[in-house]
Amino acid sequence: MDIILAKPRGFCAGVIRAINIIKQVLNTYKSPIYMNHELVHNNYIVNYLKNHGVIINRNINDIPNGSIFIISAHGASKNIFNNAYKKNLNIFDATCPLVKKIHYRASYANNNNIDTIIIGNPKHQEVLGIIGQYDRTTTYIVESLYDANYIKIKNSSKLCFLTQTTLSVFDTYQIINVLKNRFPNILELGRNNICYATNNRQQVVYKLAKTTDLVVIIGSDISSNANKLAIVAKKYNKNVYMIDNFSYFKKQWLNNINTIGVTSSASTPEFLVKQFIEYIKQYDNMIIKEIILNKEKVLFKLPKIFKTKQNIICYDK
Numbered sequence: 135m136d137i138i139l140a141k142p143r144g145f146c147a148g149v150i151r152a153i154n155i156i157k158q159v160l161n162t163y164k165s166p167i168y169m170n171h172e173l174v175h176n177n178y179i180v181n182y183l184k185n186h187g188v189i190i191n192r193n194i195n196d197i198p199n200g201s202i203f204i205i206s207a208h209g210a211s212k213n214i215f216n217n218a219y220k221k222n223l224n225i226f227d228a229t230c231p232l233v234k235k236i237h238y239r240a241s242y243a244n245n246n247n248i249d250t251i252i253i254g255n256p257k258h259q260e261v262l263g264i265i266g267q268y269d270r271t272t273t274y275i276v277e278s279l280y281d282a283n284y285i286k287i288k289n290s291s292k293l294c295f296l297t298q299t300t301l302s303v304f305d306t307y308q309i310i311n312v313l314k315n316r317f318p319n320i321l322e323l324g325r326n327n328i329c330y331a332t333n334n335r336q337q338v339v340y341k342l343a344k345t346t347d348l349v350v351i352i353g354s355d356i357s358s359n360a361n362k363l364a365i366v367a368k369k370y371n372k373n374v375y376m377i378d379n380f381s382y383f384k385k386q387w388l389n390n391i392n393t394i395g396v397t398s399s400a401s402t403p404e405f406l407v408k409q410f411i412e413y414i415k416q417y418d419n420m421i422i423k424e425i426i427l428n429k430e431k432v433l434f435k436l437p438k439i440f441k442t443k444q445n446i447i448c449y450d451k
């Protein structure tokens with residue numbers, strides 16, 4: 135049996151940066167350490183942090199003044215930052231620089247009286263953070279082609295759109311086309327906001343799905359990125375499973391299978407993929423191959439640590 139590993143897979147530059155920040159914090163400060171949200175959407179990482187004294191999703195009003203407070207890779211609203219300043223929290227900002235870029239675009243729209251259609255999941259932390267950059271202009275959420283076709287806009291003369299970074303590339307292009315047809319003057323702020331890591335992982339899972347009998351995605355169901363990999367793969371392959379780790383794998387999935395495609399989401403640690411491969415080898419003489427889309431070279435610098443007036447002691451410069 136052949137195992138075909140997707141490349142690139144696993145951690146993106148934003149997740150690597152967020153994890154390096156939290157490592158630095160855990161090495162320097164004692165618990166409790168507070169977070170606005172899960173650092174990244176992977177159950178193994180979330181449980182690891184909880185076991186190391188990180189308290190996640192605590193209402194900011196209940197966090198003691200002066201505590202250590204980490205903003206997750208998905209970013210946060212202006213309100214969260216303002217409340218954190220008021221409470222004199224020491225803020226470590228692990229927002230992915232690519233999400234920050236969207237915040238700058240959102241602030242530009244807000245400051246220039248441009249209403250915004252945000253394409254994404256209204257419950258996702260990243261989208262909540264983007265909406266939270268606005269206090270002057272109107273935001274609308276479009277989650278599907280149906281929304282794009284029927285959403286009612288009060289005034290489309292000054293309108294732009296932004297997207298979440300981890301959407302399905304194909305579905306999002308369709309949504310954007312509908313919006314452009316309905317609102318010919320709609321502005322595209324910057325280029326597409328779907329990030330390079332999402333693009334690459336979806337392109338390679340498409341190839342895996344077309345060339346293998348079974349696709350296994352190592353990732354958590356809380357991850358938008360992992361779920362979108364499953365959506366793309368399921369369009370081309372009927373045997374697609376997303377699992378947190380090897381222990382969820384079922385032997386019967388191997389019935390009548392000659393090739394297994396394996397990939398992982400942008401927040402999945404590589405050791406979970408290796409563990410899975412070791413586990414699966416017990417069932418057959420596996421030959422391991424790779425399908426390579428490209429070699430990612432994106433790397434975000436670790437923020438310098440210093441204290442700003444607003445008490446941000448970890449800040450990108």
Ligand code: SF4
Pocket residue numbers: 146147148149207230231232233299300329330331332359400
């Ligand atoms: S998936 Fe993209 S936007 Fe999200 S953390 Fe990774 S690089 Fe940043």
